[in-house]
Amino acid sequence: MSDTPLELQLCHDLRTAEGLVTLNVELRLERGSITALTGPSGVGKTTLLRSIAGLVKPQSGRIAFGQEVWFDSDKQIFKIPQQRRVGLVFQDYALFPHLNVRQNVSFALKKGEDQGRVDELLREVELTKLADRRPHQLSGGQQQRVALARALLPNPELLLLDEPLSALDRAMRLRLQDYLLEIHRRYQLTILLVTHDLGEIFRLADQVVKMDEGKIMNQGTPEQVYTSEFEPSPGPVLYGEVLSCHVENGMATVQALIDQRIHKFRLSAAEATSLVVGQPFVLRYSVDKPVFEKVR
């Protein structure tokens, strides 16, 4: 397998409620990386994913993954979705309601193909015991794991995830993020993930791509894109989420998400004991010293 990345450049007119907006994007995803794609509603994120998967044919451009050219408007190349090594998971899971878990996962299996891969994937997402259930008998998180297993069945090298965790509660989102990281590691996948959740971006992504009106506005590591150079100023109570907390020699370095920005704090380890990664907190200022409190 080569290490060359996914490279794309495409143009496509979007017919939005506000009129014509041209999706005009140039993007490179390093092999094995996780990229978060974010931006306001209607700016073309889903259309970009669907173009990569082969569900939309852009008006012009080129998409290549390694040595394989999936789309080239000049050379009139357009590979259908089944010829691209892509798995796609939608926000609403898109499971077949009349099929059970096993049947949903094995849907794309060709006749005579080995069921062993289905068993492996069911084990991987811990659904073996629920294999006979229908989607309506599953929780949102379980349904999402079925959708993930189904997307992984054809052994994709690229996984496209369109807000896969947004409908889940916080605890389930954190668990599913761990699954994604494990699956990413085990199958050495390249992942492009649409998400609006900064905690998720920080936990999962190597790279963030911010889009607006069909264009890429900003791109870089989560730290480059979101880290504020300024401490939040003493003032009203602030709500935040702990992204990471490292304790060394009695001091804690905390990275926290406050007001859509990442901030770093140095606290004594004792002051940081109430802070848990993934959990929200309240930040107050007592005189001019920040005090963190757990949200109950």
Ligand SMILES: Nc1ncnc2c1ncn2[C@@H]1O[C@H](COP(=O)(O)OP(=O)(O)OP(=O)(O)O)[C@@H](O)[C@H]1O
């Ligand atoms: N194949 C298509 N051709 C032209 N326009 C499209 C196509 N698919 C979607 N659109 C329009 O393009 C706009 C952008 O849609 P898209 O779903 O890509 O945005 P998005 O950034 O994913 O939004 P959201 O976050 O709300 O899902 C919408 O107004 C939609 O109606």
